[in-house]
Amino acid sequence: MQDTFLQVFVVALGLLMYPSSDHNHDLDDALTVGMQDREQLLSMEKEKINQEIAQSFQMPKEEKNTAEMLEINVKNDKMQKHLDDSVLPQTMKTNSQMDAQTWPNQDNNSKLLPSMKSADKQSHSKESTSETSDMGKDYIWILWKTLSVISFIHFARKFRQRNSQVNSKVTKTIFLANAAEYMAVLDSTTLQTFYSQCIQPGSIKRHREEEFLDGFVSDLLESMKNVCLEVGGMSIGTVDLEDLHNVVVPLTPPESYIFKCLYNNKADDALLDMHICGQIEVMKNAQIQLCCPCQASGAADIVCLLHNGSDKMKIRKVTDFDERFCKRRSNYLSKAEVSKWFHCTLRQAWSLIAFKYEFEVCIDNSNIPGAVTVKFRSGEKISFTISPVIRFDSHSYFFITTCSLKTTDTSWPLSLSKYEDTFLQQIAKVLPQNSCHMQTLEITLFLHKKQTMLTGRSDIKDLHFKTALMHLLLAKTPNEWKPAFLANRLQDLLDFMMYSLKAKRLNHILIGNPQAKRMIQLPIFCVKSKPLNLFYPLVVHRCIYQNARMHFVELLKNAQILINDYLGKNKSISKP
Secondary structure (H helix, E strand, C coil), X not given: CHHHHXXXXXXXXXXXXXXXXXXXXXXXXXXXXXXXXXXXXXXXXXXXXXXXXHHXXXXXXXXXXXXXXXXXXXXXXXXXXXXXXXXXXXXXXXXXXXXXXXXXXXXXXXXXXXXXHHHHHHHHHHHHHHXXXXXXXXXXXXXXXXXXXXXXXXXXXXXXHHHHHHHHHHHHHHCCCCCHHHHCCCCHHHHHHHHHHHHHHHHHHHHHHHHHXXXXXXXXXXXXXXXXXXXXXXXXXXXXXXCCCEEXXXXXXXXXXXXXXXXXXXXXXXXXXXXXXXXXXXXXXXXXCCCCHHHCCCCCCCCCCCCCHHHHHHHHHHHCHHHHHECCCCCEECHHHHXXXXXXXXXXXXXXXXXXXXXXXXXXXXXXXXXXEEECCCCCEEEEEEEEEEECCCXXXXXXXXXXXXXXXXXXXXXXXXXXXXXXXXXXXXXXXXXXXXXXXXXXXXXXXXXXXXXXXXXXXXXXXXXXXXXXXXXXXXXXXXXXXXXXXXXXXXXXXXHHHHHCCCECCCCCCCCHHHHCCXXXXXXXXXXXXXXXXXXXXXXXXXXXXXXXXXXXXXXXXXXXXXXXXXXXXXXX
């Protein structure tokens, strides 16, 4: 009963929840005709069964009479047997009577034979009727099960088709044919005007800020070196001041220690924000031998004629370097400890030179080490960063970011920005004069920055757009980067990013790329490593992918409006 109720429920659900669609009418009609044919076949089978049952119950009258005579004869035989048992002495008489009675009863016995046959036929017809009824029930049961299974499969298939249609509509609304549908109305002349009026003034302002930072950052770094000599710990190496808004400060260990950098190219869910990472092992320098007994850890009461009290304190701090900056029970450098030490050193360095300047310096207390903001009395602000790094080689280094502090404390992200800049410089030599490749990148980064201000941060970074541009530089011919093709190249860059987001794959330009090593000389680990997917976080976490996709779609939708808005504002300002 429960199985029947379940099957009825499945069939009813399949009929009620049957989703209608215009393109599947033929399939629906075919299924309807098939079900009608099955119903007709079922009704015909029922009629045949009813006819057989009716024929089995229509017995002739003669068979009924013979059955009655059979019952009477049986009763007579019983009575005769009772009488014979009561008169046993009259044996001869009974024998003669039995002989006389048996011969005439032969006719009756002959008459009883067809009645017995008819009874056998009746029982056989009843058995056949029951068998046919059972077969009919089994046929109906099998047919019912088949219909229920077909209905369930059909319902599941139609439900899946409806979901796929909904998903396809959503994807069509999110990703259209290409980015040209958004940027088609913008020509190269409009983009050139937008770049010259809205982006170049920002670069000019940035250049003026760098003129101020040139002297201030140099003074601040010199003060930091003095603090490192007095307090101890690590020392500051040679600083490259090419980008004064993002100053990279290399750190070096004391003379008794060395840094051994270990590269690791491994996709890990715990290191989603660090595509290229490694560890920094702190090792004691075997070439430096501490021969003076006062330098021992338990020699606090020894009077030394070579080293005074302050020198002893410095030596003890140097010997405790690995315990201070390494993670417990390991010899690997800790990002959290280095960030804490660098933040304290920067504050002490500013306190030593603050009397020279008439402005306020705010050192951010966030996880980003070296985030500095200069506030003038006029209300103007200049922000820059002084980031501590560990040199991997002459063109790459390990650094610290906000996200990397939340992951494994001993895993450091590796920066190849110097190699990327060298790649762009080398490929620019074969491009036409005043090529539009940097304008394309700066316009895209401008739109990305404005969209981030509107909708918040996403996992699409400036590095992704820069990598996409470098892929296009290798794919396009040099003549395609003329200034007149700025609109086309901007569309190509946005199309490339859109297709990369769909595929959830954007390979690093320098790692595992044979074409890149033809342009510049790369380290061995870049050449021998497998291609590295910068969109690996999008593959692992769907929420990150959805956020990045919606961010890029909004960027495409707002690009034309944003460009026209900025151009309209500049026109209104230029009018007297």
